[in-house]
Amino acid sequence: MKQNRNVEFEPAGRKSNVESESTEVSFLYLSEDDMVDAGVQNAARCVDVMEEMIGLLEDGDFLMGGPYNDAHGLMLYFPKKSPIKNFPINNSRDRRFIAMPAYLGGRFHVAGEKWYGSNGNNRELGLPRSILMMMLNDVETGKPLAYMSGNLLSSMRTGAMPGMAAKHLAVNDAKVLSLLGCGVVNKACLMSIMTVRPDIEIIKLKGSSRTSKTALRMKEYIEDHYPGVKQVILCTTMEEAVRDADIVSEAISCMYGQWPEVKKEWMKPGLLYISSSTFNMEYSSIVDLKKVIDNYGMYENYAEEDELGYDENGIRKHSGCMGEDFVYMIEDGLIERDSLIRLGEIIRGKKPGRESDEEIILVSLEGMPIEDVAWAYECYSYALIHDIGTRLKVWDKPRAF
Amino acid sequence: MKQNRNVEFEPAGRKSNVESESTEVSFLYLSEDDMVDAGVQNAARCVDVMEEMIGLLEDGDFLMGGPYNDAHGLMLYFPKKSPIKNFPINNSRDRRFIAMPAYLGGRFHVAGEKWYGSNGNNRELGLPRSILMMMLNDVETGKPLAYMSGNLLSSMRTGAMPGMAAKHLAVNDAKVLSLLGCGVVNKACLMSIMTVRPDIEIIKLKGSSRTSKTALRMKEYIEDHYPGVKQVILCTTMEEAVRDADIVSEAISCMYGQWPEVKKEWMKPGLLYISSSTFNMEYSSIVDLKKVIDNYGMYENYAEEDELGYDENGIRKHSGCMGEDFVYMIEDGLIERDSLIRLGEIIRGKKPGRESDEEIILVSLEGMPIEDVAWAYECYSYALIHDIGTRLKVWDKPRAF
Structure with missing residues (x-):
């Protein structure tokens, strides 16, 4: 048999x-x-x-x-x-x-x-x-x-990946969680992150607007389900949402090319920034941050399919996907390939995860079958x-x- | 609405x-x-x-x-x-x-x-x-x-494609059908071809051997279902099976590289040779035959994936797939791309199908979703x-x- x-x-x-x-x-x-x-x-x-x-x-x-x-x-x-x-x-x-x-x-x-x-x-x-x-x-x-x-x-498996990343890579005393995007995916992210980080006290929400229905619904949901959370803040700008956060969970759905920009100066030391959907940050400011990915080959495939070039000023275009942008940074010699750490290497103890309370960690997650x-x-x-x-x-x- | x-x-x-x-x-x-x-x-x-x-x-x-x-x-x-x-x-x-x-x-x-x-x-x-x-x-x-x-x-949709090819491209008085391979696929081909060519009188079968179970079962099936068929011949060699046939339906399952060879000199004038699975024929002898395909892009994809080169004598390797071999012949300058005729061009009346009772027509069919x-x-x-x-x-x- x-x-x-x-x-x-x-x-x-x-x-x-x-x-x-x-x-x-x-x-x-x-x-x-x-x-x-x-x-x-x-x-x-x-x-x-x-x-x-x-x-x-x-x-x-x-x-x-x-x-x-x-x-x-x-x-x-x-x-x-x-x-x-x-x-x-x-x-x-x-x-x-x-x-x-x-x-x-x-x-x-x-x-x-x-x-x-x-x-x-x-x-x-x-x-x-x-x-x-x-x-x-x-x-x-x-x-x-x-x-x-x-x-x-x-939805649940997509949300569980940031939960897993938050479990292993957030600072120990993470108190402030920021959700960029208030749709189904980030709701699942919220659910997963709260199971591994029950000490979260403040949750910041960035919907399409301060009064977007989904953002208000998310606020209500949090107030109903997580009594330990002391404050839910509806944010107007990306900057407002990212500043002071210990964990950012990004899950924004938008048109191609219209990815909201994120700046390094908004990021608090120790921030864990998890991108599940879109990403747009100046290449040079990414270089020194710790970069974690789920699966390199998948992003290579994306880069190969998209073949993004450079704009009229010779500046590499953005893909809207964090992991794909990492691939272009390697191609352009901005970073070494082995500076990218796979989540699996951390889980299997081959490489350390967070090494200090100060370092900012970017995590790129794409869905895998x-x-x-x-x-x-x-x-x-x-x-x-x-x-x-x-x-x-x-x-x-x-x-x- | x-x-x-x-x-x-x-x-x-x-x-x-x-x-x-x-x-x-x-x-x-x-x-x-x-x-x-x-x-x-x-x-x-x-x-x-x-x-x-x-x-x-x-x-x-x-x-x-x-x-x-x-x-x-x-x-x-x-x-x-x-x-x-x-x-x-x-x-x-x-x-x-x-x-x-x-x-x-x-x-x-x-x-x-x-x-x-x-x-x-x-x-x-x-x-x-x-x-x-x-x-x-x-x-x-x-x-x-x-x-x-x-x-x-x-099985039925795979078999119906040779049926459709036989309807449009066989000689009018086709009497001899040869089935290379006696499995499920060629049974479906048989069923389809017999609906469009009810005048078939002789069916030749080439299984893995003259006494293979599937060949004997196919013989029985034909005798039970097609009383108009006067003779079912179990063949020992490919040559025996191909000679004298008006229509060949190939559906052979074999290991990679072990595709049985077919020779032009076995082919009767007017033959319609339909390949649904494997094909192995000297490139130079294919050149002058009429070549019909279902979908060019799919074979190009195969050729791109396989990237077949040349053997030590500089002879292009075979792919085992008729349509893919056509792509290599174009790459090698043996034939022009527009010498390949799409079945759809024939169905839509853009190009003629059979133009004489003498021409030998090769048809390559691969499954499409x-x-x-x-x-x-x-x-x-x-x-x-x-x-x-x-x-x-x-x-x-x-x-x-």
Whole structure:
């Protein structure tokens, strides 16, 4: 019988779908409600699982797409215009589809894929901007194990990464947290950061404006859920939000090229600045800060695709992505490649994390499909044990054809 | 209300999932049995739908992955070996996972993705080598419309492409069909070709050996299903199988580099030689034959990835793929790029197909995700109208989070 560690999670007395010698193939369907029952919103657990995942990434115990094993995913690009009648065009924020396949090793030992479509206009329909579905597959046979709603899953895993970074890299007595962007992603970041930094007393919010609905909703949420927080400050400018912060969690959604600028002089010694979405800071002022990334190859891919050049004054253009900007800085000789520290190196004890209470640390985080696989597998395992979800058959016996 | 042509397929009196103003999201699950009920094995219809699809490809009314809109898919490559315990390795035929996203326009106007894992060792478990699942999504919102078993779907659409080629490009009185390879794919090719060329009288089979089980099973299948076929000949050599054939359908699965060679001198005037899988023919003997392809960009991608060079005698290596070899021939100046004719050009009447009963035509077909989307949409629409499948809810209202 082949080894498959999925079996660890099989409740006693229940025949494993994976181990079965029969030719039956079935999978577990988990709706959004099922995912909630399966613990998808457990931020503390998600931070732990992301830490496991980043360790396995460092070990090389994973696969992502493409010949270099580092693809974020494969995207359908919508054109800005088309002569073809009814052709879907890129006329809103984030209009795209992406397929994100991966395999994750260790106790996970499972393949999977997230597949989603995004359209900024969804909001008008009362739908989330992205609608995501997640699949898990037996890595040996390819059999589907689960098909699940991916919206909460995706937000939680994205938020858990800054939580993990804050756990390892913030100053010990971090008291002031600043959230740049008040959307779904930063809410998940908040949830994760608060599980690892319960001593936060002041939270600063920077929404699209001081009175933006999402910022006000975030303020209310914080006041309702975190009684230890003494003050929630709605900020008008980026400077106001960044000044005095011990931890900045950035998750701003904006049009290409319109990334709000951040300045080094606003940054307090000891600041941990985590970017999950957009970034725009003068190259020269980045040089001396400690730079931490999740996965170098992914940013190299971005840089290769974008091939950003220089403006008319010979100044390197910005990409809007922190990690990609680091790659350009290496290309331009501003920094050495080994000055970039991987989160996995810190988790595995190969390199130190924070080395003083004074140093400012920048962390660049981009979504990776192995994050989805890790958190999906955890929820799936919980659902299996607790009999959550709907089991659906693909076939009893595959047709001979 | 936004336009969505999916509505055409809504049975009267049933509220459309797509058009609904509610925030409810649900999708249709179709098992393998459901797919059969939904007509997935209807070869004649599938040939017609593939013809529609190839027309839309020619019109540019589609999207495939990547910045150049021509990606076959994104693959997880398994390493040949790994120092990591339990790491899944490439120790069997076709071990891989592939994600294949696409959008198809026209009356389809739908996005979708095929996701599958393959492992040659599956056979020992009584499972197909590949286990495929297919999704369809509303292209406007990203909402899932359907999740379906993809095995029959994938075989049928692959087989329908040679059917379509045979319809348009075989000599009028084609009597002798040769099947190189007797697996699932060539069975689907047979089914499709017989719907468009019912006058075939002799079928030659070339399996791995004269007495291979699959070849004998194919012979039996033909004798049971096609009473008009007067003779089924089991061949020992490629030469025997190719000689005298009016149509060759190649679908051979073999190890890399072990593609059986084909020679021009075996080819009868008027032969239509369709390659769906592997191909190995001396470059110089290809030059004067008519060359038809499905999609040039995809082969260019393959050539770019493989970067095949020359052997020690300065002779260009072979790729095992007909279309990719055509790309190398262009690079080497052996042929002009516009000597390659797209199937879509023929379907749209831009270029002639067969111009004489004497010319030998080579056709290269590789799987494209728009084929899956087309055939999946057709089966899904049929299932909707006939109330086949299981409707599953993702949410009534998305969680505010």
